[in-house]
Amino acid sequence: MKKWLFGILAVLMIAVLAACTEEDDASEEETEEDAAVAVETAEVREGDLVVDRSASGRTSPSQSAPVMLQAPGEVDTLEVSEGEQVEEDDVIAKIATQAGIQNIRAPRDGEVMNLAVQEGDMATAEEPLAIIADMNEMTVEFTVTAEVRDLLTEGDVLDAVIEGETYEAEVVTVRAMPDDTGLYPVEATIPNEDDRLVPGMIAELTIPETVAEGALIIPTQALVEEDGSTFVYLVEENSAVKTKITPVETQTEETAVEGEIEPGDQVVTTGQSNLSDEDTVEVVEGE
Template identity: 30%
Template sequence: MLWKARYLVVLVALTLALSGCGSKEDTAGKKGAEVITKPVAVVTVATGEVTRVNTITGKVAASMEVNVVPKLGGKVADVQVQVGDRVQAGQVLVRLDTTEIAAQVKQAEAGLETARANLEQTEQVKQAVQVAKAQHQAAKDNVERMEYLYGQGAISQAQLDGARTQFQVAEAQLAQAEANLKVADVARAQVLQAEAALELARAQLNNSVITAPIGGVISARYIDPGEMAAPTMPVVTIVQVDTVAIEASVTEDYINRLQVGQEVKTTIKVVQEEPFAGKVASVSPAADARTSTYTVKINVPNPEGALKPGMTAAIPLALESQRDVLVVPVQAVLDRGGKKVVFVVESGVARQREVTVGLEGEKEVAITAGLFAGEQVVVSGQHLLSDGDRVTLPEGGKS
């Protein structure tokens, strides 16, 4: 009886062990049968417009740039601006030392006073000429009268000779007065010359103060107090950046797509992702001989000064467009087996769908067959999908 009891205990233990193994296998089988889903993001297919563009690259430049060059050389006494300062037209930028020029002005003023004093004496010369002419005429008339009387025997030879001598004296005095009058004309010319010299000296004095020819921002400063300024070297550079000009080189394939006054969009990503509105200001009528490209300038308002000369700009040129077509993001379309396919989510399952694509733009592509408006197309996670995979959508159901 004892061995039977031991056999029964072993049998029960074996049964329990086998029962436990079967339970573990069932649990493992259930776990292996769990459904795996893949996270994706989708967009809803809708009608829209697709535009094919060619993007050209340009550089931001100031709408106007002026190198301020002094009209005369000299030692710099004062520089009143720094790089980045905003200036108005006519504002003082640099002052030159005026010690020598001021002395030249005083010298010219003194020369003019002397010339004018000499000229004043010409009035007396004019009066002397008039007196000499009157005396000359009187002496001449007297000689003629004396010659008549002498012919009548009314006067002596001595009296006639005396009249003739008086006429010769009057004639000599008139010649001298007229010669003096010519000297007066020279004095008048000297006054004009002195006035011109003074005007030039004063202009030089005014030129010692260098002012801004335009309003704008100081982009460069080339000189400091104590240095020598020269008429061939700029002292500062002023740029106008309230409106900037984007300069781009365009090939012959696209140049006729741009016209003066045309509104265009340009993107400067270092400033912002949103495009800036601009307008074509000029289109070169001839290609550059070296690059065979045409220079185009596009003016863009820059009231906040965020656009800086030298920045890179992207300018999309519309080449072709399709309207009222089904549109999906370009990343939704995959190449599989030489076919264009997308994944459409239907009741939580991704279905591979072959499609026919039309015009492809920078971000979107037109679908001409294979999709319907309102369907949900996968745009994120599609590269990891196979037909029939179950998927989960992010909160909200769309990307």
């Protein structure tokens, strides 16, 4: 009788253990099936792929005129100081010459620059007494290759960064002939409305170049290279869809591509190294 009871208990225990094992196995399978790979995505866009060329130059007054003497003499009186604003025909200095006192006048409106003498100095007729410069607008002169020159047209407005500030620079001259270095001189003007610009400042100009027009654009980091082919992963209904594409033009940040993708599609940009086709994914935001 006891053996019979023990037998029944043993059978029941084995059945219970088997059921628990099946439940654990099912639970593990369910967990594995439900596990989703965390990814970040970006939207495929349609447009032009533009890259930025750069050039640099130094600022100078857009217009200036030298103050010249008709005859040498001693500076009797200086009527202005360096950096002072004057108007055309204002007296700059009085010079004592053999013919008497000569009034030296400003040839134009502007700011007194490069004032070369003090009272009592001898001034010559060969060198300018000073320069009168228009500081309301600055000129930036720079040189470019023939390839970049073809991107520029008079009237173009470029971004120019000077000491961390961005200004609008209008191209006013694009030379047809190169200089002695084989580069093409270009001039642009920048309004100096706040008087923050002075001659000699370095200006970094940005020259945009369209390298692909009306293309499908994706982040370059979305590309996956495999066996000589290029793929991306699209996210469709929380699944990763491995999609073959052809890069047309690749830049550091963005790439123009062709393939079975459309504007508005979500392409995986982070986490694709952990993906296979048809994996379940969870889209998360980047840091």
